[in-house]
Amino acid sequence: MLAAVADGLPTRTRVCELDITDEAALERAAVDVGAHLGTLRRGGQRRRRGGRPFVTSDPALWRRVIDVNLTGSAATARAFLPDLMATQGYYLQVASLASIGAAPMMSAYCASKAGVEAFAHSLRAEVAHHGVAVGIGYVNWTDTDMIRDADRHPVLRELRGHMPPPARRLYPADRVAARLGAGVEHRSTAVYVPCWLRLAQAARAALPPVVLRVSRRELARLEAEDPCGTPGSSAPAAPPT
Numbered sequence: 001m002l003a004a005v006a007d008g009l010p011t012r013t014r015v016c017e018l019d020i021t022d023e024a025a026l027e028r029a030a031v032d033v034g035a036h037l038g039t040l041r042r043g044g045q046r047r048r049r050g051g052r053p054f055v056t057s058d059p060a061l062w063r064r065v066i067d068v069n070l071t072g073s074a075a076t077a078r079a080f081l082p083d084l085m086a087t088q089g090y091y092l093q094v095a096s097l098a099s100i101g102a103a104p105m106m107s108a109y110c111a112s113k114a115g116v117e118a119f120a121h122s123l124r125a126e127v128a129h130h131g132v133a134v135g136i137g138y139v140n141w142t143d144t145d146m147i148r149d150a151d152r153h154p155v156l157r158e159l160r161g162h163m164p165p166p167a168r169r170l171y172p173a174d175r176v177a178a179r180l181g182a183g184v185e186h187r188s189t190a191v192y193v194p195c196w197l198r199l200a201q202a203a204r205a206a207l208p209p210v211v212l213r214v215s216r217r218e219l220a221r222l223e224a225e226d227p228c229g230t231p232g233s234s235a236p237a238a239p240p241t
Contacts, residue, residue, distance in 0.1 A: 014032065014033050016029040016032060016033065020068065020072035020073075020075060020076055021067045021068060021071055021072050021075065022075075023075045023078070023079070026075050026076060026078075026079035027079050029079065030079040030080050030082075030083065033080075034083055052105060053104075053105060054107040057107070057108070061108075062107070062108045063108075065108035065109055065112055066108055066111065066112050066115075068112075069109070069112030069113060069115075069116060070111075070112040070115040070116055070119070073093060073116045073119060074119060077091060077093075077119075077123060081127065081132070084127075084132050085127065085130045085131075085132055088130065088131030088132060089132055089133075090132070090133045090134075090135065090184060090187045091123070091132065091133070091134050091135070092134075092135045092136075092137055092180065092183060092184050092191070093116055093117075093119070093120035093123075093134065093135065093136050093137065094116075094137045094139065094180070095113050095116050095117045095120070095136050095137060095138050095139070096109075096113040096138065096139055096140075097138065097139070097140045097141075097167070097197060097200065098110040098113040098114070099113040099114050099116070099117040099136075099138060100138065100197070100200050100201055100204045100207070101200065101204060101207035101208070101211060102114065102208070102211070103211060103215075104211070104215045104219060117136060120134050120135075120136045121136075124189075133187045133189070134189075135183055135184075135187065135188045135189055135190065135191060136189070136190050136191070137180050137183060137190075137191040137193065138190065138191065138192050138193070138197045138201070139176055139180075139193045140167065140169075140171060140193065140194060140197060141160065141168065141169065141170050141171065142170070142171055142172075142173055142176050142193075143170040143171060143172050143173055144173055147170065166194070166196055167200075169194075171193065171194060175193070176193045179191060179193040180193065
């Protein structure tokens, strides 16, 4: 499928399928991309999301979300930074609304996305004197198979349903991709998709008390409605792929 998309693009492309937690595979991909496309302008990661209470979560799956989102981000940067430093390139780190405000039932995902935001800020300061720019893409709910799968589970559906209308809206994947692409083109320090996420950034200190108040009420209600299980009993046992 990726090859078909690549064939339809107006520029030269190279498809590399790999596990971004495999640093040796990333190094090979960096060499392969450089050989076929020349200089590089950005790196990206596949996102993984979890959805169950931390106390009942599978430790291996919890760790896997961290490995893919956070450790994989660092491994991607490590593999491609030499080329970016040689060309004064640009690296875009994909973050999330979860980087700004953490939500219950998604501890691994939120922790990993807060981590990639901090990683990008640190990396930006390290490579600026080499002429390399580092941007962060803050993305809200995107209309993908992963999110549609999550919506089938009561807890995550309730979570999104209790957000303000703009925050729970699904945004088309092509619109998100276009905004991120524009951010790469302009070497943006921050890309917000949708634009109003910039306001959430300004109000981020006020978000944890609000999330706590809503969660205390709604998660207690869900537990009362399902006394034989936990709020996570209907949540996916593993991050969607």
